[in-house]
Amino acid sequence: MLLRHSRSSIPLALGVAVQACAVGGGTSLTPAAVVAADSALQAAIATERSIDPASFPPRTIGVAPFRVSAADTTLAVLGYGLADLLITDLSRSASLRVVDRLRVDAFLRETGLVARGFVDSATAPRMGRLIGARQIVSGAVLAPTPSEVRLDGRLGDVASGSVRAVRGASGSLDRILDAEKDLAFAIFERLGVTLSPAERALVEQRPTRHLAALLAYSRGIRDEARGDFRSARRQYRAALDRDPGFANPAERLAQLGATLGADRLAVERAGILAVEGINRRMPPNVIGAGDPAFRQQLTGTVIIILNLP
Numbered sequence: 001m002l003l004r005h006s007r008s009s010i011p012l013a014l015g016v017a018v019q020a021c022a023v024g025g026g027t028s029l030t031p032a033a034v035v036a037a038d039s040a041l042q043a044a045i046a047t048e049r050s051i052d053p054a055s056f057p058p059r060t061i062g063v064a065p066f067r068v069s070a071a072d073t074t075l076a077v078l079g080y081g082l083a084d085l086l087i088t089d090l091s092r093s094a095s096l097r098v099v100d101r102l103r104v105d106a107f108l109r110e111t112g113l114v115a116r117g118f119v120d121s122a123t124a125p126r127m128g129r130l131i132g133a134r135q136i137v138s139g140a141v142l143a144p145t146p147s148e149v150r151l152d153g154r155l156g157d158v159a160s161g162s163v164r165a166v167r168g169a170s171g172s173l174d175r176i177l178d179a180e181k182d183l184a185f186a187i188f189e190r191l192g193v194t195l196s197p198a199e200r201a202l203v204e205q206r207p208t209r210h211l212a213a214l215l216a217y218s219r220g221i222r223d224e225a226r227g228d229f230r231s232a233r234r235q236y237r238a239a240l241d242r243d244p245g246f247a248n249p250a251e252r253l254a255q256l257g258a259t260l261g262a263d264r265l266a267v268e269r270a271g272i273l274a275v276e277g278i279n280r281r282m283p284p285n286v287i288g289a290g291d292p293a294f295r296q297q298l299t300g301t302v303i304i305i306l307n308l309p
Helices: 011-023 032-047 073-090 101-110 123-131 173-190 197-204 211-226 229-242 245-256 262-271
Strands: 060-063 068-069 097-099 135-145 149-157 162-174
Touching: 011 097, 032 101, 032 123, 060 073, 060 101, 060 123, 068 073, 068 245, 073 101, 073 135, 073 173, 073 211, 101 123, 101 211, 123 135, 123 149, 135 173, 149 173, 162 173, 162 262, 173 197, 173 211, 211 229, 211 245, 229 245
Parallel strands: 060 097, 060 135, 068 135
Antiparallel strands: 135 149, 149 162
């Protein structure tokens, strides 16, 4: 089920829950936090003309899902999974402030791009303005043959409108994460970021070497963007079945956790979305929906019905 709503449709009680879930230093991704991200995105759209991207820190960066061009349609979800892994790798550097994927997902839903599955260089500047990122990474996954893949990236400066190509990498499909690592290091180089030995070691880690596990994980990330958390949990379990050592889906499952009692009921009553609870753990330099820079607008509607003679 897709998460779609207008600000006026959010009950006041749920708005209070949204405010309670907004915390600094990361994202507490409860159902209310998802609603808060969408509401904040809508508030940014309402004031879009007044947003000055030049005021964003130069090293504030967002990562959009990649465009996938492959004869094999099952590879289309890689655009989501690779972008998610790239967010993790870029957040290893203390020199960057990485926008949490919760904001990116809100942008994709609100602009109708979640079905399309990628953001191109024409859309990237608007995405940066609305999510508060000075730099936007977009790119393409090209699979000209069933066994070969190439990953190309672009780095767009939202303030200047300039787009710079980032050195891509190619190789065999079963080693696609090698290309993702090469792209991450190329982005650091483009931004003039010097990694410490410890940061470099973290970026170099390969979370999995199983393509089937990576595809299942990518489907889970896509389903989260769509707001279908039940399906996302099934996909993360499938990824773990294929590679029990794959830590990313295991962490996502732990974050999804058990169903939320009161929060779930509140969301169901609001007619927005019944989802699972998430307590998300991200590095401290990841900007989440609770960050004060991400403006939030809470709106409640009270309907009074009078039966008069």
